[in-house]
Amino acid sequence: MATKEYAGKTVNVSEDGYFTDASQWSREVAADMAKEVNLELTETHYKVLEFIRDKYNTGGSLTIRSIGKSGIASIKEFYKLFPGAPLKKATLLAGIPKPASCI
Amino acid sequence: MKKLVILGAGTGGTIMANKMRKTLDRSEWDITIIDQYKTHYYQPGFLFIPFGMYKKKDVIKPKADFIPMGVNFILSKIDKVDGENNKVILEDGVVINYDFLVVSTGVRIVPEETLGMKGNLWHKNVFDFYTIEGSIALGEFFKTWKGGELVLNIADNPIKCPVAPLEFVMFADAFFVERGLRDKVNITFVTPMSGAFTKPRASKVLGNLLKEKNINVIPDFYMEKVDNKGKKIVSYDEKEVPFDCLVTIPVHMGDPLIGRSNLGDDMDFVLTDKYTLQSTKFDNIFVLGDAANIPTSKAGSVVHFAAEVVYENLMCAIEGRPTTAKFDGHSNCYIETGFGKGALIDFNYDTEPLPGSFPFPGIGPFGLLKETRMNHYGKLLFRWIYWHVLLKGKEMPIPSEMYMAGKKLN
Numbered sequence: 001m002a003t004k005e006y007a008g009k010t011v012n013v014s015e016d017g018y019f020t021d022a023s024q025w026s027r028e029v030a031a032d033m034a035k036e037v038n039l040e041l042t043e044t045h046y047k048v049l050e051f052i053r054d055k056y057n058t059g060g061s062l063t064i065r066s067i068g069k070s071g072i073a074s075i076k077e078f079y080k081l082f083p084g085a086p087l088k089k090a091t092l093l094a095g096i097p098k099p100a101s102c103i
Numbered sequence: 104m105k106k107l108v109i110l111g112a113g114t115g116g117t118i119m120a121n122k123m124r125k126t127l128d129r130s131e132w133d134i135t136i137i138d139q140y141k142t143h144y145y146q147p148g149f150l151f152i153p154f155g156m157y158k159k160k161d162v163i164k165p166k167a168d169f170i171p172m173g174v175n176f177i178l179s180k181i182d183k184v185d186g187e188n189n190k191v192i193l194e195d196g197v198v199i200n201y202d203f204l205v206v207s208t209g210v211r212i213v214p215e216e217t218l219g220m221k222g223n224l225w226h227k228n229v230f231d232f233y234t235i236e237g238s239i240a241l242g243e244f245f246k247t248w249k250g251g252e253l254v255l256n257i258a259d260n261p262i263k264c265p266v267a268p269l270e271f272v273m274f275a276d277a278f279f280v281e282r283g284l285r286d287k288v289n290i291t292f293v294t295p296m297s298g299a300f301t302k303p304r305a306s307k308v309l310g311n312l313l314k315e316k317n318i319n320v321i322p323d324f325y326m327e328k329v330d331n332k333g334k335k336i337v338s339y340d341e342k343e344v345p346f347d348c349l350v351t352i353p354v355h356m357g358d359p360l361i362g363r364s365n366l367g368d369d370m371d372f373v374l375t376d377k378y379t380l381q382s383t384k385f386d387n388i389f390v391l392g393d394a395a396n397i398p399t400s401k402a403g404s405v406v407h408f409a410a411e412v413v414y415e416n417l418m419c420a421i422e423g424r425p426t427t428a429k430f431d432g433h434s435n436c437y438i439e440t441g442f443g444k445g446a447l448i449d450f451n452y453d454t455e456p457l458p459g460s461f462p463f464p465g466i467g468p469f470g471l472l473k474e475t476r477m478n479h480y481g482k483l484l485f486r487w488i489y490w491h492v493l494l495k496g497k498e499m500p501i502p503s504e505m506y507m508a509g510k511k512l513n
């Protein structure tokens with residue numbers, strides 16, 4: 001297993017960069033990770049990340065649509081917040097293990 | 104009298120009614136199954152209808168034919184479940200009590216979730232083939248179509264039978280070749296995933312197959328709307344794909360009764376323990392089939408394997424023992440690839456589809472993750488097995504747990 005340094009903390013990550021232990025996450029860690037993908041996190045970004053972490057912790061399934069239904073950001077806004085591959089970027093920054101792909 | 108109630112008389116509910124009536128003593132247990140419709144549809148057959156290979160009569164039978172003697176069949180829409188008080192409430196207000204409940208209400212397509220999908224082109228140039236109405240309308244359209252841009256699009260995941268869209272485009276390729284129209288039909292497969300399929304090995308094999316058949320793939324396309332006027336689909340990041348004929352797999356959701364009963368997530372899929380197949384909210388509620396939010400395919404083969412786990416665990420619960428069966432997410436799908444050939448994949452929660460042979464290691468007769476004639480016959484045979492073996496809850500010669508024998512790791 002690989003480790004990475006963010007905001008002065010060591011975190012365990014899988015080969016594709018996902019956290020293997022969600023409890024190693026913090027807002028500061030996320031802010032530092034965001035720099036790698038050229039993002040500056042706003043309060044809305046954090047709300048989305050916390051929504052994703054909450055979904056992960058309660059075992060709910062996570063889709064772009066469920067974020068759109070969260071009341072935090074519409075799907076369109078979600079694409080603007082995390083341009084390119086929004087769900088992938090957001091789940092990485094939320095510090096959760098790689099979500100099981102929908103099958 | 105104790106009461107077992109089953110919600111939904113589709114694939115899963117029908118299997119459970121048969122299994123449980125055989126086991127539970129008639130003098131002690133009352134079994135009731137409830138569904139809103141009289142007709143049972145063989146849903147995998149919907150894929151064959153647009154190409155004239157099956158007709159409506161090939162995919163329908165009365166539900167009552169498959170519900171065993173000694174099980175009450177109520178024809179009604181279910182309004183909701185009151186899990187705190189072990190009650191089911193029907194649309195007309197009738198209340199039904201239960202000791203144990205099996206929820207097998209499946210999932211449905213919701214075209215209304217996507218802007219413009221149910222616009223003025225719906226079932227004229229925009230079709231689904233996940234309903235009997237959609238697949239028949241598309242069959243009519245194909246009869247006289249002269250060609251153009253044929254676009255298949257998956258609006259979102261999860262969907263039922265995730266290989267069906269791939270089979271559709273491969274069938275379409277063969278169909279238009281046979282009609283001498285293939286040079287006039289451009290086929291494009293548009294998906295929100297980053298490849299043809301969700302699992303890496305299978306995605307590569309299937310992706311190559313599409314390329315060989317000259318089918319374009321547009322990945323990472325998350326659909327926002329159908330533009331009926333401009334005849335194009337548009338993604339949230341403003342990519343556009345023009346169509347003359349759009350075959351869409353709309354967003355899937357569970358039945359609204361799940362939301363009203365407070366048993367599900369924001370897509371009305373039932374919150375389910377992926378190993379025991381119990382509702383995470385109530386121990387006396389079991390969840391079978393597409394309705395569950397578990398991370399495996401929504402497919403009839405999965406329902407069949409899961410039914411054995413639900414059966415065992417339900418018996419444990421009834422007899423007051425801790426549950427002993429653990430579901431592994433086993434899925435086994437025949438994939439039609441056109442021109443009388445097919446492929447087969449076999450996988451579970453932890454193991455992706457691998458090449459090899461099935462069900463007998465080294466012998467087959469079915470080849471895993473490769474195109475053979477035998478696999479195509481397997482799929483055709485599945486319809487017979489479905490009506491005559493599967494629904495009746497009889498034993499099949501395949502264990503519910505996946506095994507590695509016969510699979511090649513590299």
Ligand SMILES: Cc1cc2nc3c(=O)[nH]c(=O)nc-3n(C[C@H](O)[C@H](O)[C@H](O)COP(=O)(O)OP(=O)(O)OC[C@H]3O[C@@H](n4cnc5c(N)ncnc54)[C@H](O)[C@@H]3O)c2cc1C
Nearest residue numbers: 111113114115139146147181208209264392393402403404
């Ligand atoms: C085009 C297509 C191709 C497919 N191909 C394959 C394949 O090749 N192989 C394979 O294994 N699977 C395939 N499938 C999937 C397979 O058909 C389903 O996974 C399976 O039928 C699910 O069974 P189920 O019991 O969970 O739900 P269903 O069989 O859908 O049954 C649900 C039942 O619940 C009832 N219900 C729901 N809500 C209510 C309510 N509020 N009140 C009353 N009744 C209600 C419905 O009327 C329905 O009868 C395919 C599906 C489609 C659409």
